[in-house]
Amino acid sequence: MKLHTREWGTGDRVALLVHGIMSDHRTWRRVGPALAERGYRVIAVDQRGHGQSPRGTGATPQERYPLDGYADDLAETLPAGAELAIGHSLGGITLLRAIERLKPARAVYVDPAWQFAAADGVDPEMFVAFRHATREQITSMNPRWESADVDVELATLAAWDPDSALAMPGQEAGLPTAPAVPSLVVLADRSFLVSPSDAALLRERGFEVRTVPGAGHTVHRDDHTGFMAALEGWI
Template identity: 50%
Template sequence: MRLATRVWGHGPRTAVLVHGIMTDSRTWNRVAPAIAQCGYRVLAVDLRGHGASAHAATYTPAELAADLIDTLPPAPDLAIAHSLGSAALLLAVPELRCARAIHCDPAWLDRPRDWDALRAVKRAGWAELRAAQPRWPDDDITTEQRALTTWDPASVDALRRLPGLPGAPAVPSLVMLADPSERIPPAEAATLRRGGWFLRTVRGAGHTIHRDDPAGFLRGLRGWLR
């Protein structure tokens, strides 16, 4: 499936951004311009069932990865993904052939879920979102509520087939973690380090690091925007 995209900047290098579940490419609004200023043309997708992209009959990380390969330019200089988007990027990297990859609090591991509660977020109102995300500016809450209007709750099914903890990275890769991370616990983080992954923790940030602490997120990219 070809995905809807959003672009910032006109730099000579290419960075691609992949959002997590329930949101869309606008989730990067606060950090994409800063990445573009480092000399990148920044291209962010709307995953299937999100934003301006089409809904689908099925949702798996493998299908999300195939969509990235169908949509994104080959061999981007940098790929950054969050949560479920990181599961898709992990599977897409060998064929996408990005030079470097950054996975932000990635959803790679299965964990207990209340599936009905996740789907019910579709109906969340502004006040509920504000209570759930106290650190976000009001306009981010409004943007997230708008994203929910186009989100297909059936995409929650993709979380049932997560790829698991990977072995050695296919390209130089950074895992940026929340503090604490529920997605990558300490033992698994240690396994990733031993396997050749670089890890950084953004102190005090929640799961959506780039929205909870945009400045901390951008500091976490130091050395990776070269």
């Protein structure tokens, strides 16, 4: 499936951005321009069922939104051989599954949902219900966000197909055994998706792991400055 994309910059180097569930390219509204200022041509996708990209096809949510389908979409839409690829949450799963085909020089996984099905207290129905969240609820849950990020969240929720959340259970990706390319994992403070023991295991397997203190799951919106600092040496 060909995905909708948004670009920033015209640099010689290419950076790819892959958002998480319930979101779309607009989650990168500050990261995209920041990378463009560093000389990148930045390409951000809307994954299937998100933003302006098509919905999946099939009789069930699992048929419409298989993880391998997401990865196939990335490989069909994005250029291989980019300098940098960044995937957040669900985007961390699908980037990992497409990494051998995309072959970026470096990969960054932001609080990746590699073990979504095993995460304590994660129920897909929570995501479905959150589609109708109010501005007040979003602001209360994300007190560090700028007003523009709340606007983006309301818009992306309205454009999202909640069946993509219902398809997640049983499609657990699991922790990668080794990085296919030099890889950085940027974690939320007290991440509920990657435990300290998982982080230690990832380090043993060859990943660099950094944490942004005080940041929640959407690290790049909770603390844009801290997130960009965590990328130093990788961008």
